[in-house]
Amino acid sequence: MTVPGHLQRPGTTKVLDRPGDGRVVRRTVLPGGLRVISEQAPGTRSASVGLWVGVGSRDERPNLAGAAHYLEHVLFKGTRTRSATRIAEEIDAVGGELNAFTSKEHTCYYAHVVDSDLALAVDLVCDVVFDAVIAESDVDTERRVILEEIAMRDDDPEDLLHEAFIGALLGSHVLGRSVLGTSDSIREMRASSLRGFHRRRYALSHMVLAVAGNITHAEVLRLVRRRLTDRLTGAATPAAPRQGRANPRGRDGLVLRTDDSEQAHLMLGVPALTRHDDRRFALGVLNAALGGGVSSRLFQEIRERRGLAYQVYSSLASYSDTGHLSVYAGTQPDQLGQVATVVREVLDDVAVGGLTEAELLRAKGQLRGALLLGSEDTSARMSRIGKSELNYADYLSLEQTQARFDAVTGEDVALLAKELLAGTRSLSAAVVGPYEHRDELPQEVREVTA
Numbered sequence: 206m207t208v209p210g211h212l213q214r215p216g217t218t219k220v221l222d223r224p225g226d227g228r229v230v231r232r233t234v235l236p237g238g239l240r241v242i243s244e245q246a247p248g249t250r251s252a253s254v255g256l257w258v259g260v261g262s263r264d265e266r267p268n269l270a271g272a273a274h275y276l277e278h279v280l281f282k283g284t285r286t287r288s289a290t291r292i293a294e295e296i297d298a299v300g301g302e303l304n305a306f307t308s309k310e311h312t313c314y315y316a317h318v319v320d321s322d323l324a325l326a327v328d329l330v331c332d333v334v335f336d337a338v339i340a341e342s343d344v345d346t347e348r349r350v351i352l353e354e355i356a357m358r359d360d361d362p363e364d365l366l367h368e369a370f371i372g373a374l375l376g377s378h379v380l381g382r383s384v385l386g387t388s389d390s391i392r393e394m395r396a397s398s399l400r401g402f403h404r405r406r407y408a409l410s411h412m413v414l415a416v417a418g419n420i421t422h423a424e425v426l427r428l429v430r431r432r433l434t435d436r437l438t439g440a441a442t443p444a445a446p447r448q449g450r451a452n453p454r455g456r457d458g459l460v461l462r463t464d465d466s467e468q469a470h471l472m473l474g475v476p477a478l479t480r481h482d483d484r485r486f487a488l489g490v491l492n493a494a495l496g497g498g499v500s501s502r503l504f505q506e507i508r509e510r511r512g513l514a515y516q517v518y519s520s521l522a523s524y525s526d527t528g529h530l531s532v533y534a535g536t537q538p539d540q541l542g543q544v545a546t547v548v549r550e551v552l553d554d555v556a557v558g559g560l561t562e563a564e565l566l567r568a569k570g571q572l573r574g575a576l577l578l579g580s581e582d583t584s585a586r587m588s589r590i591g592k593s594e595l596n597y598a599d600y601l602s603l604e605q606t607q608a609r610f611d612a613v614t615g616e617d618v619a620l621l622a623k624e625l626l627a628g629t630r631s632l633s634a635a636v637v638g639p640y641e642h643r644d645e646l647p648q649e650v651r652e653v654t655a
Contacts, residue, residue, distance in 0.1 A: 238410025271386015542647025559619030
């Protein structure tokens with residue numbers, strides 16, 4: 206059992222994994238609380254660097270909705286030593302990638318380069334995150350870009366559906382808000398607000414620097430210390446409190462977004478487990494069997510046997526204090542009621558009878574293959590170790606993770622399915638399609654959320 210990252214003494218290094226194929230995973234905690242985790246993979250020719258910040262849209266006050274994502278954009282607009290153009294030119298000159306993304310609970314700034322360009326990748330990522338100017342003119346320029354991003358989201362029925370579903374499930378809770386914010390909140394955002402958000406939330410102790418590829422941990426540490434020398438001082442700063450507990454507030458179990466589309470898009474779901482719940486491995490097996498592949502129950506029932514949809518799947522989301530299991534299907538408007546009925550029947554069947562032995566084995570095999578295939582490139586390895594350290598302050602090897610899935614029994618899944626999917630529980634649902642009012646929706650859709 207490894208010492209969790211937040212309990213490891215600053216200035217120390219721990220070996221977290223040495224599987225015997227030349228790979229080594231190490232973690233060092235630096236002064237100030239920055240955790241550096243690396244996976245040395247000698248057989249590759251690339252290096253991936255990710256600076257993970259434990260800050261996302263749930264950490265925003267209502268008047269700053271969208272600030273975490275807005276800040277992510279603006280940090281690339283220029284630093285004390287580089288213009289936005291120079292940043293772009295330097296990464297293009299080595300054929301690399303430099304980008305970022307924001308989620309509900311974290312933000313990641315990452316670079317993917319040839320291994321010989323590791324120093325540049327570390328320097329660029331650190332420059333963007335720590336030394337950005339956040340000028341008023343850049344905030345104004347990026348405001349237009351984000352408003353276009355919101356418009357693009359609203360033009361994509363699946364993206365719009367997902368936002369509507371989260372609202373149906375969590376109501377007015379901060380997790381129910383869009384990562385992008387609203388058009389109004391973005392128009393009102395000011396550079397001073399983003400600077401304050403950056404200053405309050407971007408503390409070293411809230412960050413993990415993850416690196417994977419043909420690298421050595423010693424080289425990574427040398428580059429980080431050289432780049433952040435003036436910042437690597439003092440004790441770790443306690444994390445600021447997150448906004449709210451994830452209990453639904455003002456939940457509306459059915460949300461409609463009118464859209465003049467050829468299809469009706471439906472998402473149904475229920476609250477599920479937090480990411481810290483040990484039953485998450487059983488939930489992964491349940492999700493794979495329900496709608497994780499072409500042999501899943503939902504795919505077979507809705508597409509293969511009845512031809513009601515081209516695309517149908519289930520998915521999971523997990524946060525520090527809640528989660529959800531959801532089902533998506535896109536269908537012709539006159540078939541929407543039938544699709545909703547079949548989804549409810551499939552969920553009820555699994556809640557009552559669990560999975561068959563064949564389904565259990567297929568689901569485990571699917572998860573095993575996805576886990577191993579997903580670790581083939583250095584970007585995926587960096588993401589895996591970075592998210593694990595940020596979310597759990599711990600490390601599970603591929604073999605340990607696979608063993609946790611393999612240990613899931615049919616009874617484990619049956620008990621969890623009964624708890625989450627029992628027919629007495631109403632589903633939350635969202636629909637995007639050519640309907641003006643909710644009373645125009647098929648009765649079957651309204652009944653599953655009653």
